[in-house]
Amino acid sequence: MDIFLYYPWLFPALAALFGLIIGSFLNVVIHRLPIIMEREWQNECAESFPDAQIEKPQGTYTLSTPRSTCPSCNTQLRIRDNVPVVSWLLLRGKCAHCSTPISPRYPLVELLSGGLCFILASHFGFSYFSVALLFFTFTLIAATFIDLDTMLLPDQLTLPLLWAGIGLSLTEISPVTLTDSIIGAMAGYLTLWSVYWAFKLTTGKEGMGYGDFKLLAALGAWLGWQYLPMIILLSSLVGLVFGLIQLRLQKRGIDKAFPFGPYLAIAGWLSLIWGDQITHWYFSTILGVV
Structure with a gap:
């Protein structure tokens, strides 16, 4: 406008x-x-x-x-x-x-x-995609606090978010191509699904819920598969720090479960806004590549 x-x-x-x-x-x-x-x-x-x-x-x-x-x-x-x-x-x-x-x-x-x-x-x-990103943000906020309260990530939030990301790519409202969106959704789901089963077969315990798979799939659909490594790395770092703080404040042992969805949501939103800057900083500062 x-x-x-x-x-x-x-x-x-x-x-x-x-x-x-x-x-x-x-x-x-x-x-x-x-x-x-x-x-x-x-x-x-x-x-x-x-x-x-x-x-x-x-x-x-x-x-x-x-x-x-x-x-x-x-x-x-x-x-x-x-x-x-x-x-x-x-x-x-x-x-x-x-x-x-x-x-x-x-x-x-x-x-x-x-x-x-x-x-x-x-x-x-302003753009149609920016307006869509507002609702993307609202969904992440709701999913974050529900997961913090109940350790549940409702399908009523994650699945519409997933299909909306693919739909925006299909209609070319999103700058992410349809191919990158679909690969992002598939890779996001299969990555955490593989980690889940590897952990379960090794320890006999469930390390995360299926809602986490769907949320990462949705993030992959909105941002593309290229951002998945950054989202996984950031969410793991943030989750480790704040998860330990949360368990400490609740006086629970390190073996107790804590929600991972909020950290996926935080990492996904940060990657959306500052993903390129984070990538440039990582390669130039950490790896010394200009």
Whole structure:
């Protein structure tokens, strides 16, 4: 659009505002999607094993139903209580009705969403692919926090992300060619799948979940197979450092499992924005190749 050429600051500003608004919705997704998945599993088990007398979930529970309420006093939230960041600050981080503290993670997710959208829009400028990358970012944020909370990476997030990456290449909206996108998806999945089975055959334990395979496949579809080595290396380094910190804070042993999906998401997003600079730095500084 010509308006973004005349006012280059406009697209980053609108992207940041859009990110704040969607960030509020992402908090709903992060909280409700695992519950929706659990209710679906209960319903499937009840239908598949009627003799087990498994109770089916009652009522309707979706991303929009029922309306959001305070988990403590169960009072329905007003529209003015859901204004991104501002409501939390005006309420001083407490419920307006019962004064129960509201987790600071809610405004932090909103700020994270808005901030990442601003960086992305400033870096790439306006294009249809940049708009698609905003939703790419939203999906990674939701997947990251769901995995941190539940150690699950929902197919409802990873599979649409995978097919969207391939679809954008197919329609030539993405700068990644269709061949590179498909190879990236295949190589991403098979790489972690191979590591999983090598680890399991060696130790008899499962080192990661299938959701990690699908997430790396999705990243390969969006960025192309060329970025996979960087994503795997960065995620391994970040995962090692922060995984140990997380286990230490939780006072758990090093043999305990921790989610790997968040580090794949972080590595994928960093590779998207600064992949070329990281590659140039690595070859020039570490390997001494100009």
